Amino acid sequence: MKTLRRTLLAAVALAALAPLAQAQDIKPRLIRFGYGLAEASNQGRAVKVFAEQVEKLSGGKMKVRAIGGAALGPDTQMQQALIGGAQEMMVGSTATLVGITKEMALWDTPFLINNTKEADALLDGPVGEKIKAKLEDKGLVGLVYWENGFRNLTNNKRPVAKLEDLEGIKLRVMQNNVFLDSFKTLGANAVPLPYSELFTALETKAVDGQENPYNTILSAKFYEVQKYLTVTNHVYAPWIVTVSKKFWDGLSKDERAVLQKAAVVSRDFERKDTREEAARALADLKAKGMQITELSPAETARMRDKLTRINATVATQVGMELWNEAQAELAKIRAK
Ligand code: TF8
Structure with a gap:
């Protein structure tokens, strides 16, 4: 009887200890998470989801302070703050990371990816993982890729319906040599500028145009300064x-x-949210007064042809092995 009681007591004590043994090793943490777009954007919404998830999964111990609108500086400045340890997290373009990790230039290849199925499979597959892992030697840890999206051209000079219409248009591009080269090749007068300076540059007509996904053209109100x-x-x-x-x-x-875990949840949310918004955005932009030009298939082909020489530039920059691996992976994805 006595032994049974003792065993029972021991079992009760063990059961009481069990949650402790399982308790997660989590300390109070504050994560400053910077991003460049507005709070009311696909980027801002997804950062919020990430913050909520972190709080939930850590039992409220880890807190994310989301700081949008490039209040912590443009992408390149935040990257340096992360490397130095003055800021904990950020989300931004892979295109602005090429100065740190040259392999990121793969994602700048014009017309590399044709649709979101290819995008998700390539980014989340071995090629995307390999490129992401390269950041670690440079003082950064990449968690997940989100969708910025397919980029489209806006300007204030004239409707661009063919290659020649780009001639002489002063076009802001990201601080990235592949983008710079691509638009110079197409005949535009391409100028690199950080995103945080873009709206003012368009408003003051320091530049005539820019290129970004529909979502950003909408959330950043570029339609107010671009026809x-x-x-x-x-x-x-x-x-x-x-x-x-x-x-x-x-x-x-x-x-x-x-x-x-929070990053994966935020990624799944972000891609869905971005795609839903993008599907409506063109109609919204039209309603806001933008004049939309669809490129004819022949003109798209001319643009693609002109840009094929950029492939060689990217292949050299990222290394032939990685370039071939990406091509093989894409062929596999397309065959599925
Ligand atoms: C650009 C990019 C930006 C993003 C954002 C600031 O044109 O598309 O929208 O880098 O994270 O600079």
Whole structure:
């Protein structure tokens, strides 16, 4: 009897201890998460989802302070803050990371990706993972890719219906040599500028045009300062969610798992939300007064042809092995 009681007591004590044994190794943490777009944008909405997930998965111990509108500086400045450990997280264009990790230039290849099925499979597959992993030597940890989207051209000079219409248009591009080269090749007067300076540059007519996905043209209100939109879909641009490696290295396994899980949830939300918005956005932009030009298939083909020489530039930059791997992977995805 006595032994049974003792065993029972021991079992009760063990049961009481069990949650403790399972308790996650999570400390109070504050994560400053910077991004460039407005709070009311696909980027802002997804950062909010990430923040909520982190809070939920960590039992309220880990807090994300979302700081949008490039209040912490343009992408390149935030990247440096992450590397130095002065900021914990950010989301931004892969295109602005090429100065740190040259392999990111793969995503800048014009017309590399034709649709979102290809995008998801390539980015989340071995090629995307390999490129993401390259960040670690540089002081960054890449968690997931989000969708920025297919980029389209806007300007204030004239409707662009054929290649020649681009001639002399002063076009803002991202701070990225592949984008710069691509639009110079197409005949535009391409100028690199950080995103945070773009609206003012358009408003003051320092530049005539820019290129971004419909979502951004809408959320950033570029329609207020741009009359013409041409549906070019010239490149699929990803965003990437990154963490300061200095911060990451100080986290427990459980804390890292929280960030990883929250990142995947935010990615799935973001892609769905972005695609739904993009599907409506062209009609919205038309309603806001933009004049839309659809490129004829023949003109799209001319543009593609002209840009094929950029492929060689990208292949050299990312290395022939990675370039071939990406092509093989895409062929596999397309055959499915
Ligand atoms: C651009 C990009 C931007 C993003 C954003 C700031 O044109 O598409 O919208 O980098 O994260 O600069």
